[in-house]
Amino acid sequence: MTITYLPAAGYETLPWKNGEGFTDEICLRPDGACREDFALRISSAPILESGVFSAFPGAERVITLIEGSALDLRFAKHTHRLLPFRPYFFDTGLAPVGTPDGGPVRVVNVMAARAAWKIAGADLLSGPALCDAGENGLIVLFAVSGEWHLRKADGTLELAPRDSALLEGAQPVPVEGAGQMLAVQMQREG
Missing domain, CATH: 2.60.120.10 (Jelly Rolls)
Structure with missing residues (x-):
């Protein structure tokens, strides 16, 4: 990941x-x-x-x-x-x-x-979630409001409002926080 x-x-x-x-x-x-x-x-x-x-x-x-x-x-x-x-x-x-x-x-x-990616879905998170981009995937996260924390092996990444992150690879990432977070799922084409 x-x-x-x-x-x-x-x-x-x-x-x-x-x-x-x-x-x-x-x-x-x-x-x-x-x-x-x-x-x-x-x-x-x-x-x-x-x-x-x-x-x-x-x-x-x-x-x-x-x-x-x-x-x-x-x-x-x-x-x-x-x-x-x-x-x-x-x-x-x-x-x-x-x-x-x-x-x-x-x-x-x-x-x-279209030649590179397919947008597979978009969700609005309002609380804790487990995000997994999959083997050939990517998740775009955009913090709309609130404070968010992405748990990773070497610590925690904090996202303030309007910060973004890209998650790539097949390993679940706990996303914790309250507010609103846009999550867009992508799948690599080809």
């Missing part, structure tokens, strides 16, 4: 790919990847007003509203109302128009290139 700690203090704030907002870049993989060519991308962004999402063809996205009341995602053929803490999956090449309802919102995005 490998645990990669991604503290909020290390996130880089960058303009959106389309220039219409700003995002906190949490993680790009593999090493040397960029927003045009990645296997995995994790970010968090405020959405202050209605605007078009950046397109990332060839990737799937799970988006989770972590602050604010609602975000309407208008696609060419339908609209999805994103409510707090209800992860939503979509083809991120579709680039919907996002319109916050009731004021600014903040979201967490996990994007995976």
Whole structure:
């Protein structure tokens, strides 16, 4: 089991790919990847007003509203109302128009290139859990609120609000805490 700690203090704030907002870049993989060519991308962004999402063809996205009341995602053929803490999956090449309802919102995005990863699920943890990424898996953890502790062989890793961690490999990791923690399960393709 490998645990990669991604503290909020290390996130880089960058303009959106389309220039219409700003995002906190949490993680790009593999090493040397960029927003045009990645296997995995994790970010968090405020959405202050209605605007078009950046397109990332060839990737799937799970988006989770972590602050604010609602975000309407208008696609060419339908609209999805994103409510707090209800992860939503979509083809991120579709680039919907996002319109916050009731004021600014903040979201967490996990994007995976289809050739490299399959997003297998997303859950919101509110208490202790046992996380196991599996032999060819990865779990993205994002601490929304509260204090969280990941128990590992050589001690404890603490996650404060907005900190993240990546769990890789087939060994259960006890996750303890209270608050809300987003857990996105990934499976390696090929």
